[in-house]
Amino acid sequence: MPQRYLRIFCAEAEAHLTSLRSGLLVLEKNPASTNLLHELLRNAHTLKGAALMVGVSDIATITDKVEEQLKRMASGAEPIDDAAIDLLFKGIDAITLISTALSRGAEPQLDVKRFLAEYRVNRSGRASRRETREGSCGQLSETARAAFRTFESLQQLIAEMGVKKQRLEGRLSRIKELARWVAPNSEAVLGRFRLELEDDLLYLDYLIQELHDKACVCPLDNVRDFDFAGAPTGRDTCHA
Amino acid sequence: MGKNILIIDDSEVVLAMAKDVLEEAGYQVDTATNGIEANRYIFSRNKPNLIIMDIMMPMLDGNKKAKILKENELSRDIPILLLSSKSDLEMRSLARESGADGYILKPFSPVQMTSMVRKCLQATGSMAALSAQ
Numbered sequence: 001m002p003q004r005y006l007r008i009f010c011a012e013a014e015a016h017l018t019s020l021r022s023g024l025l026v027l028e029k030n031p032a033s034t035n036l037l038h039e040l041l042r043n044a045h046t047l048k049g050a051a052l053m054v055g056v057s058d059i060a061t062i063t064d065k066v067e068e069q070l071k072r073m074a075s076g077a078e079p080i081d082d083a084a085i086d087l088l089f090k091g092i093d094a095i096t097l098i099s100t101a102l103s104r105g106a107e108p109q110l111d112v113k114r115f116l117a118e119y120r121v122n123r124s125g126r127a128s129r130r131e132t133r134e135g136s137c138g139q140l141s142e143t144a145r146a147a148f149r150t151f152e153s154l155q156q157l158i159a160e161m162g163v164k165k166q167r168l169e170g171r172l173s174r175i176k177e178l179a180r181w182v183a184p185n186s187e188a189v190l191g192r193f194r195l196e197l198e199d200d201l202l203y204l205d206y207l208i209q210e211l212h213d214k215a216c217v218c219p220l221d222n223v224r225d226f227d228f229a230g231a232p233t234g235r236d237t238c239h240a
Numbered sequence: 241m242g243k244n245i246l247i248i249d250d251s252e253v254v255l256a257m258a259k260d261v262l263e264e265a266g267y268q269v270d271t272a273t274n275g276i277e278a279n280r281y282i283f284s285r286n287k288p289n290l291i292i293m294d295i296m297m298p299m300l301d302g303n304k305k306a307k308i309l310k311e312n313e314l315s316r317d318i319p320i321l322l323l324s325s326k327s328d329l330e331m332r333s334l335a336r337e338s339g340a341d342g343y344i345l346k347p348f349s350p351v352q353m354t355s356m357v358r359k360c361l362q363a364t365g366s367m368a369a370l371s372a373q
Contacts, residue, residue: 008253042250045296049325050251052347153276153299195285202283202314 001054009054009104016047017099020066020092023198031080041070056103059098059113065119066091071108087122161207168200242266243361244284246288248278248305249323250297254346258292261350262357274298275305282315290361292344295324295334303338310339319364321356323348 023040027033044067049062068090072078094115101108175193182189245267247258255271262269270288272278274297281288291309293302300308302322309315324333325346335343341363344356 005253005257012252039298042296044297045325046251046294049294051252052325053251053254053257055347150254202285204369 005054009050010099012050013047013099016043017092017096019043024088027084037074041067041074044070059095062091062095081149157207164200164204171197242268244268244288245252245290246270246278246281248272248275249294250274258353261353273334275300290357291318291320292323293320295322295326303334306338306340309334319360321360
């Protein structure tokens, strides 16, 4: 494997591991944060895919176990408690150890087989005393929870649409003026404007589609009213 | 001029490897790390001939993005290959549900990647020729 790819991988792994660590600390305090859990899953899944690509199978195997556990937590099959978080941290520490050694060109001081066996035992022990989480869905709710990022993304798209619309209006006014004054042999200028307008229209059309699709995935069915007041304090906010 | 391919993946190393493989095979390659960033390439005059897209990405998952693109008349004609380390079975189902034209499993070899891309471009070319008749 070319060193260039390994260098990119190590930097990427470090970023994912940092996100996983900080995310787990937040999850420990706020176990109901399903959006955060999804974000952690994405981090683990991307890290696993990258490790597979560069052929670092030990990291891929351990990350697969971490991902599997996160999936079970996300589906409610495993509780999100201190013991679960501790176990995930053990996995992340093991991955960090291998990744750090890799970036230094050293041999990792970890018996992966033994680590995986212990990880399995810990998980089976937990499974035998599994608890079920209480669901909170199915009734008319006063509040709606959604990833702050979702709303932030919506706001960005709306702002971008507004800017595009203003530019489009400006160009339309200009093209109207030009049409009155332009010499018959200067049609190329108008032609260029028309192309620019077409580009803007293409993008605006896309933005409208994107906004519509994003809005449709917001779970609004059981919500009585919305209130966007209050600054975001974490990864999932947006109380209604 | 080679066909234009857009790769969307939140993994820098996957982007680098896929880009190198496809450029080596003579394609022109653009990259984006999420679906929103990718729109700059997709909704432009010089739209890509093929999109290769990871499944689990920030902001919007690849399979959802693929569905949106396939429902939009401005982008529905661009073939899409999903890319992931999920199982073969899962990928088949996600590709079918999203309307994607196929999938590539991670880890992929240069041969697997280029052969899948070539097949997909050929299939799209044949369909376009048929509909033009």
